[in-house]
Structures are given as structure tokens and as C-alpha cells.
Amino acid sequence: MEYRFLGRSGLKVSVLSLGGWVTYGGQVGDDIAEQCLKEAYDVSFKAFNLVEVYNISYANGKSEIAMGNAIKKFGWKRSSYVISTKIFRGGEGRLQLDYVDLIFAHRPDVDTPTEEIVRAFNWVIEKGWALHWGTSEWSAEQLTDAHRIAEKLGLIGPLMEQPQYNMFHRERFEKEYAPCMRNGLGTTIWSPLASGEIPADSRFALKENPIMQNLAAGLAKVDKLKPIADKLGYSLAQLALAWCIKNPNVSTVITGLEVVPKLTPEVLEEIEAILVNKPEAALKFR
Helix, strand or coil: CCEEECCCCCCEEECECEECCCCECCCECHHHHHHHHHHHHHCCCCCCCCCCEECCCCHHHHHHHHHHHHHHHHCCCHHHCCEEEEECCCCCCCCCCCCEEEEEECCCCCCCCHHHHHHHHHHHHHCCCEEEEEECCCCHHHHHHHHHHHHHHCCCCCCEECCECECCECHHHHHHCHHHHHCCCEEECECCCCCCCCCCCCHHHCCCCHHHHHHHHHHHHHHHHHHHHHHHCCCHHHHHHHHHHHCCCCCEECCCCCCHHHCCHHHHHHHHHHHCCCCCCCCCCC
């Protein structure tokens, strides 16, 4: 397992993370949630010594409840994992923890002054309820504004951003955030699979489905990527995840795999030739 510092902080997270979203407490029962968490922990998902749980403020808080119950049941040492949550829409989540490691502003709040947001998250940190705060899907301009205000007030600015990032969604991460990355912004990316492949018998696969028509161009590229995945001996999903992890500006992804070292510069060039969507002046992969 590879571990990376979360931005400019001294906190190390695994490049692989586990998120609950609407799955735990919604689509599956508590027994499945417990099994997933334990298996992730046991195979060294570390950002905490093994499992970073994030993106869990959906399903009316039931996801947080399911994961909180599982963590309490297993009795893991609190310093052995990193856990995060996001707030914006409200809810009744209960993690049963004294604090979270990371807390996110789960979207820009256009009705609230940025200074008020910065002060609020600093208050949460001062209370000991969270160690670091960050944002999700904020623009680079909004992040810069938050840092400017924090510096002016002698407060802590956002440490991390949780943006969407995958082979088909690159512009914001690789280009817009470039100045923020250079200033030590950590990233916990979501949707690395761009919603995944579409089975032939799926309702999305119906030709008359307008959504399917919009996805046609992307799916054509997916078909062209398959030979590369086959050559490496991995699935398309594994290739997509590894491609995200290969970017050193990614702190952690929702999951991960062994294929990353096999993405040589030559293989990456093959992928770029198919995607044809690399932003100008994009952050270079190392």
C-alpha cells in the first residue's frame, strides 16, 4: 500500500479509501457494511493505518450510522484510521466518535459569506471536533478567497479539496487547481470510474435513452481503452483507478490496486492518444 501526505499537512493517508455514500444504511444492510469495513481495514487501507472513510453524509445520515456502528463494534484504536465527513445539506448522522480527522464543506454556500464559513470551520477545529477542514467542488477562486481571508484573520485555511476526477473529467483538477496544488492542497477525489461501464442489459444501454446518447462518445473511448487494460492483465475499472492514482497530486482515491506501477510513460501516452482531452498547461504526472 502506498501512503501520501494529505497536502501540506503531516497527516498520511493511503492512496486507497473506502466511502459509504448512499450504499451503507441504504442499498445494503449493516452486516455488509461491517464486512466491507473489516476487509478494507484488514488489507491495510491506510490513511489511518488502514481505512479512510469519506463521503458519508448521504442517506439521511444512515450511512454514517452504519459505519459508526461497525467501527464501534470492532473496537479499532482511534489512531489507526482516518475518518472524514462532509456537511452542507444537514442530516442526523451519528458516527459515535469524539472527533473526525477531516471535515468538508460539501459545496460552496453562495448564501453565506466566506469569512463566516472560515470562522465556523476554525471553531469546529478549536472545539476538537475535527483536525482539518477542507472543501468539495469549490472553484480555485473560492479556495483562494478562503485562504486569503484565513491568513488575514490568523485562522486556518482549507487543507484539502474533494473534486471529481477521472479520465473524462480533468479540466478542473489538472488545470484550474494547479496554483492551489503548488500551495499544498490535498485532494480526496471522487468518481474515479466516471460511474463505471454500462452492461448491455442495462436501461442506460437502450439506444433510445437520451442519457445513453450523451454517453456514446465516452463509451467509444472506453472500448478503445480495453486492449490496454487487457495487455496489462487488469480490468478497465482497475486501469481507470490506477490512472487516477498515478497522478501524484491525488492524495487518495476511493479504492486502488497493483496495476499503478505498470502505467509507464509509454502506456500513459497510449491512453492520452485515446482520450484526447488533456487540458492545456495541465499538471504533469511524474
